[in-house]
Amino acid sequence: MLQESAQSGRRASKRLGSAAVQAVKEIGKGVASAVSSILSAGGGAVVLVLLMTVILVAAIVASPFGILFSNESREAGVVPLSAAVAQVNYEFNERLETLQTADDYDSISVDGQAADWIEVLAVFAVKVAGADVDATDVATMDADRIARLKAVFWDMTTITHRVEIIHHPGSGDDDGWTERNLYITITAKTAEEMKTEYHFNRNQIAALDELLEQRDLLRELIEDVYSVSGDTAALLRDLPEGLSPEREAVVRTACSLVGKVNYFWGGKSLVIGWDARWGELRQVTAAGSSTTGTYRPYGTDCSGFVDWVFYNQSGGGYVIGHGGGATAQHSYCTDISWADAQPGDLVFYPDNSHVGIVGGRDANGELLIIHCASGYNNVVITGKEGFTSISRPRYYTI
CATH class of the missing domain: 1.20.58 (Methane Monooxygenase Hydroxylase; Chain G, domain 1)
Structure with missing residues (x-):
């Protein structure tokens, strides 16, 4: 029964x-x-x-x-939906990077966008949980569900490319030159098209239509900056007693983006809460990076992440770098010793080439750093490897 x-x-x-x-x-x-x-x-x-x-x-x-319900779990190995989306965007970015860095091109042009994430999530939910056979819930986003989400995303997103080669003849002592232009086309399928692609039955089609009517709810899941993964929740539980409210707020705000926002050189975001631009395909225009001129999902860089944290923690009242990068942020701090480190302090690579926020300590008493790292293409929590100096923002009252 x-x-x-x-x-x-x-x-x-x-x-x-x-x-x-x-x-x-x-x-x-x-x-x-x-x-x-x-x-x-x-x-x-x-x-x-x-x-x-x-x-x-x-x-x-x-x-x-x-x-x-997908943002409610705090189990180990389970991440918020926004973090799952960022993982798929990471793979999307990798494929674009591979195409754009395969050769030296005189120009790169990208046309189109990936499939609408609202529609991807709705199709994923119906395909996985609404199946007649081997249905699996989508209330938790673990490695298996994320793999299934990636499969749906790539069924709905296609990347094609072509290389235009133009030979410019020389004259006299000029040997001429060869122009190479890369054209990338991204084609997206809609949820309507996926009804046929996946041979959805009547109940699945009804469920998909109902979910698509809840675009605002699905968008809230993607843009939720309050849900955290189990590992991040553990860091917050272990914050030391007596930590000042300002410091605790900085750490909690920094943790809110862990795993959710891809790295983007020159990416800045002085908005309260989720930036609607995050995840959109954009060209990197800031000079000084190997990614300059390429296209990738928009996010934030290391100093942009730190600025966003202090801006949000203060309700929009404070920008620690005052519009500058890591060097500017360092200039509004006072250098301290590693022994005096507290959650909320800032740490830097040599020559201020990277910046992060002290999040706390692990079970062995080693510092944990929250930072937006290009190597991980995301906001991550790591040890202090690579960071050589620590400073205290003068923003704090104590």
Whole structure:
């Protein structure tokens, strides 16, 4: 009976109306208080009502609409949906980088954008959780789900390229020269097209249409700067007692972007919360990097990340670099010894070529650094390897 009820609930959840979908997240939050009220009421109906409540919630989580819960888990190996999207964007960037750096080109032109992430997520949720066979929930984003998400993304995004070669003849002592121009075309499929591509059945099509009506909810999941992964949550739990509110806020704000925003040379973002430009394909225009002139998903660089953190922590009232890079940020700090390091202090590579924020210490007492690193193409938490100096922002009162 329980199995049949769960299957029935799963089928019903696929046909949830728009109003019900918007209430899905509230159902999960209200379960604890509802259970408490039911138990206090007593009587033979208690167990039945409780059982049906659990079945309803379980059915929703197991359905394609379970993706609306995907930022709730703090388990090890599980990441927020925005971090999963950043991982796919990393692979997207790698493929573009490979094409753009395969040769020395006189010009690079990129036409098109990757598939709309809202539509990718909706199709992914329906394909994985709405399948008739081997369905898997999408309420948690672990390595297996991310691999499935990548597969859907690449089914919806195609990259083609061609190289134009123009020979310019010389004259006299001039041997002439050969012009090489790279043209990259990115073609995206829509969710509507994927209904046919994936041979979705009637229930899957209905679920997909319902999810696509919840674009704002799906966008909130991608742009959620409050959800963190299990490892990041552990760092926050281990912050020392007595840490000043300003320092704690800086660390928590820095942790909010871990795994979520790709590296972009010259990327700056003085906005409160999520920057809508992050993830958009853009050309790197800032000079001084091997990536200058190439196209990649927009994000932030190391100093841009630090600026965003202090800007958001202060509610938009403070930019630590005052518009400059890591060197400018260093100039608004006071150098200290490593022994005096506290969460929220800044650390630098030689010649201020890179900057990060002290996040805390690991189980062995070693410093943990939060930084946007080109080598990882993301905001990461690492040890202090490579950082040779530490400074205290004069922003702090203590």
